[in-house]
Amino acid sequence: MxxxxxxxxxxxxxxxxxxxxxxxxxxxxxxxxxxxxxxxxxxxxxxxxxxxxxxxxxxxxxxxxxxxxxxxxxxxxxxxxxxxxxxxxxxxxxxxxxxxxxxxxxxxxxxxxxxxxxxxGLADAPMARSGMKVISIEDQRWGRRDIKTVQLLYPSMGKMMAKAAGCDDAWMVEDGHVTEGTSNNAYIVKDGAIVTRQLGTEILHGITRAAVLRFAREAQMKVEERPFTIAEAQQAEEAFITSASAFVMPVVEIDGEKVGTGTPGPVARRLREIYIEESRRAGV
CATH class of the missing domain: 3.30.470.10 (Aminotransferase class 4, branched-chain amino acid transferase, N-terminal domain)
Structure with a gap:
């Protein structure tokens, strides 16, 4: 139609x-x-x-x-x-x-x-239960990623690199540290704290990111805004991404290495529940 x-x-x-x-x-x-x-x-x-x-x-x-x-x-x-x-x-x-x-x-x-x-069924995506697999790629985008422009060729290439590797997405790396996913912000859970890159010109200032971090702090979860490496992510307890189209989505594998137990962790699951509940309540 x-x-x-x-x-x-x-x-x-x-x-x-x-x-x-x-x-x-x-x-x-x-x-x-x-x-x-x-x-x-x-x-x-x-x-x-x-x-x-x-x-x-x-x-x-x-x-x-x-x-x-x-x-x-x-x-x-x-x-x-x-x-x-x-x-x-x-x-x-x-x-x-x-x-x-x-x-x-x-x-x-x-x-x-x-x-x-x-x-x-956007709120009940099967991947939220299974978790997603990502690969790491070099971040070759321009330097003003904080502007949400229609220049999406390299993120599209990154999606295809992930698909060719049998994975769901790619996390981009610059100067040894993760910037973000191809169409989402990236997070890990380390020693109980939620870690995500600080705002700057290197990443998009995600609207879902802002909401999720606010909800996390309101739930008394510890948040650290700083760079992290792929190695640190692979050794973390959990990893996840956020975006307007995926909400909060667990990441269970990075470059073939299992993250935590290899299943969606409690922090990502709880943040997804909170975000969907609050979004349904506050939608216009």
Whole structure:
């Protein structure tokens, strides 16, 4: 069945949705995106995603295309129109169409596109019970990973490297330390403490990351924001990732080495439960 998508102010059947071949998102990856999860027809962490969108746009000298309240209504309308119970809403904003030139155009008209993906049973993903396997790869991305741009070629390559190795994802390593996963933030549990890399330009400032760390501290769990190595991760009690589309997902193997017992650990399981419970309660 055809989805309803949003393109520059219009709700359209996906077959009728078009963007210019001169759009700078296509020519230069000159754009940013957000992904908001939906549980029970409610948007999860929407204010955080809207704030990060504004920040990413600002770092690229772009403005918010519509006020936040209008953006929320667009999200809600797409959820309603497409009958999304559990799923995702993707949003992309580019600088817009202009004749090809590396320099930014003087008065661009931004392009904004939104679409949904249905993901029935999103909160009950089988991998949450089995855990995921990851490999480590060199982090070869650009230096401003804190901006959520549409430049996703190397993360896509990383996903394919993991698939070729019979694994589920890859953790990227720079200067001997883990930065993040290909589309998620990375964590270990060491001596009872949750350890994840501190915020900076090296990683995306995850909205789910912020919520999970807040819930962990409220539950009196110890949190350390610092770099860690693959070797330290392999020797940890647990490992896991967080993202808007996976919530909290246990990692049970890294580069062929079992983490902890090789099964999802109690910290990751509990954080997933808390996150889903709180998200269902606070969804908009």
């Amino acid at each position: 055809s989805r309803t998508v949003y393109v520059n102010g219009d709700y359209l059947p996906e077959e009728e949705a078009k963007v210019s071949v001169f759009d700078r998102g296509f020519l230069f990856a000159d754009g940013v995106y957000e992904v908001t999860s939906v549980l029970g027809g409610k948007l999860i962490d929407f204010p955080g995603h809207a704030r990060r969108l504004a920040r990413s746009l600002g770092e690229l000298d772009m403005k918010m295309p519509v006020p936040e309240d209008d953006l929320l209504e667009i999200h809600r309308e797409l959820v309603r129109a497409n009958g999304i119970g559990d799923g995702l809403v993707y949003l992309q904003v580019t600088r817009g169409a202009a004749d090809r030139d590396f320099a930014y155009p003087e008065h661009p008209v931004q392009t904004m596109v939104l679409f949904t993906q249905a993901k029935p």
